[in-house]
Amino acid sequence: MTAPVPADVLSRLKAVLGPDGWSQDPDRLAPKLVEWRDRWFGSTPLLLLPRTVEEVSAVVGVCAESRTPITPQGGNTGLVAGQIPQGEVLLSLERLRRIRDVETFDDVITVEAGVPLAVVHEAAAAAGRRFPLSLASEGTATVGGLISTNAGGTAVLRYGPMRDLVLGLEAVLPNGEVFHGLKRLRKDNTGYDLKQLLIGAEGTLGVITAASLKLFPVLASRAVAFVGVESPRAAVDLLKHAKEASGGAVETFEIIARLGIDLALRHIPDTREPLEGPHPWYVLIEIAHAEPGASEAALERLLAAAFDKGLVCDAAIAQSGAQAKMFWKIREEQSAAQKPEGKGWKHDVSVPISKVARFIDEASTAIQRFAPGCRVLAFGHVGDGNIHFNVLQPEGGDGAAFDAQREAAARVVHDITASFDGSISAEHGLGAMKTDEALRYKSSAEVEALRAVRGALDPHRIMNPRVLF
Numbered sequence: 001m002t003a004p005v006p007a008d009v010l011s012r013l014k015a016v017l018g019p020d021g022w023s024q025d026p027d028r029l030a031p032k033l034v035e036w037r038d039r040w041f042g043s044t045p046l047l048l049l050p051r052t053v054e055e056v057s058a059v060v061g062v063c064a065e066s067r068t069p070i071t072p073q074g075g076n077t078g079l080v081a082g083q084i085p086q087g088e089v090l091l092s093l094e095r096l097r098r099i100r101d102v103e104t105f106d107d108v109i110t111v112e113a114g115v116p117l118a119v120v121h122e123a124a125a126a127a128g129r130r131f132p133l134s135l136a137s138e139g140t141a142t143v144g145g146l147i148s149t150n151a152g153g154t155a156v157l158r159y160g161p162m163r164d165l166v167l168g169l170e171a172v173l174p175n176g177e178v179f180h181g182l183k184r185l186r187k188d189n190t191g192y193d194l195k196q197l198l199i200g201a202e203g204t205l206g207v208i209t210a211a212s213l214k215l216f217p218v219l220a221s222r223a224v225a226f227v228g229v230e231s232p233r234a235a236v237d238l239l240k241h242a243k244e245a246s247g248g249a250v251e252t253f254e255i256i257a258r259l260g261i262d263l264a265l266r267h268i269p270d271t272r273e274p275l276e277g278p279h280p281w282y283v284l285i286e287i288a289h290a291e292p293g294a295s296e297a298a299l300e301r302l303l304a305a306a307f308d309k310g311l312v313c314d315a316a317i318a319q320s321g322a323q324a325k326m327f328w329k330i331r332e333e334q335s336a337a338q339k340p341e342g343k344g345w346k347h348d349v350s351v352p353i354s355k356v357a358r359f360i361d362e363a364s365t366a367i368q369r370f371a372p373g374c375r376v377l378a379f380g381h382v383g384d385g386n387i388h389f390n391v392l393q394p395e396g397g398d399g400a401a402f403d404a405q406r407e408a409a410a411r412v413v414h415d416i417t418a419s420f421d422g423s424i425s426a427e428h429g430l431g432a433m434k435t436d437e438a439l440r441y442k443s444s445a446e447v448e449a450l451r452a453v454r455g456a457l458d459p460h461r462i463m464n465p466r467v468l469f
């Protein structure tokens with residue numbers, strides 16, 4: 001827990017933002033002090049609600065001078081507790097919500113940090129363009145949070161994570177100075193890239209206030225299929241086949257274990273069995289092309305060839321927008337479908353795509369040996385080698401006893417991940433939750449270099465002090 005913030009510092013921060021620029025109202029604060037799954041609870045002496053980059057700069061300046069720790073927060077959808085303050089001042093970006101500019105010649109949209117991702121999608125579409133990053137939390141997750149966690153989602157396979165989609169940033173550095181880096185250059189080779197350091201920094205190197213993001217053409221045709229497969233090996237072989245056969249048109253390739261379908265049918269309204277018979281594993285595949293009508297025919301050809309190769313047990317191509325939505329719902333509601341099932345150990349890991357199948361087999365065997373009766377629910381972005389390797393408590397079992405084994409279970413899964421040259425956090429970041437664990441797998445040379453960078457920019461460690469190295 002962070003040391004109490006002195007009353008005179010709180011008064012100075014309030015004075016900078018004026019009477020409606022802050023809050024200490026418990027009802028206003030409450031939703032910002034608990035994370036989505038009710039796993040982490042926090043506290044703060046003061047919620048700061050700046051409206052402009054100048055106001056962010058002024059409050060960070062006061063904090064720098066008084067060495068007062070700050071936790072930045074966007075949409076509060078982070079899954080590793082980085083946005084939940086433990087006594088720090090809470091700096092919300094919720095009022096920095098302007099779309100500053102959409103420039104279709106440069107294919108760039110410039111937006112403020114508090115804009116939710118879904119609003120970026122709408123603004124891009126209104127200009128006849130597309131911003132491809134997509135994830136289940138997009139109605140709430142903000143541009144600042146997505147950049148700070150280098151978010152991934154379902155279109156990384158074709159467009160990359162947030163790191164690949166940012167052209168420029170505006171940010172307030174830990175000393176309160178503004179970094180005016182809202183460039184829209186596709187090439188800028190002038191030494192160290194401060195923007196890239198801030199991406200994925202989880203609020204430890206400054207507060208992002210705006211970003212220039214890459215836009216893409218709207219693809220005229222799109223087709224989505226639900227496919228039943230025998231095993232993760234078959235899924236990975238199907239991915240390889242789909243990438244080759246489609247010439248790079250695969251946008252999404254997601255795997256779901258059968259248990260994930262059962263739980264979606266049990267807990268998520270308006271979902272139906274996607275295929276006739278049950279299958280051990282499923283794949284959601286979406287492809288997109290510029291030519292109208294091209295995708296459905298291409299997906300049909302691709303799946304027919306996959307049947308011939310014995311990679312697929314059954315498949316259904318969505319015949320309507322409603323059916324495509326239902327397929328997507330089963331995938332996007334996987335986390336929500338697991339919530340009512342009690343406690344779960346969640347691991348957001350990545351391994352090279354070629355090793356995904358072996359990883360799932362090995363990790364499943366090891367975790368079932370570690371906790372007999374547990375329910376393995378692996379799902380996620382297999383096209384990126386990113387598996388959400390979730391393990392649910394035994395049905396009707398003791399949730400508290402299961403929860404108590406969380407750390408030891410993570411060690412089992414993460415050691416296997418490391419042995420496959422993988423990462424223990426593929427897309428959610430480290431936050432306050434996984435930093436110690438990550439230190440086990442990083443070399444001292446890397447950690448020392450990273451700490452030196454942080455120390456140079458933030459010598460008093462005021463920015464998100466509980467997060468990262």
Ligand SMILES: Cc1cc2nc3c(=O)[nH]c(=O)nc-3n(C[C@H](O)[C@H](O)[C@H](O)COP(=O)(O)OP(=O)(O)OC[C@H]3O[C@@H](n4cnc5c(N)ncnc54)[C@H](O)[C@@H]3O)c2cc1C
Pocket residue numbers: 036071072073074075076077078079081082083093113134135136137140141142143144145146147148149150151152153154202203204206207208209335427428431464467
């Ligand atoms: C249902 C669900 C599905 C999800 N699916 C995915 C997925 O597919 N892929 C994925 O990558 N993530 C996923 N997430 C996780 C989450 O949505 C992302 O981590 C997202 O990027 C967080 O954005 P946010 O605005 O909510 O940030 P917050 O949760 O508010 O903050 C996240 C981190 O960023 C820092 N931060 C926030 N804003 C700023 C800022 N302006 N400047 C500096 N630091 C800042 C915070 O201090 C914190 O460390 C999912 C979450 C949920 C609940």
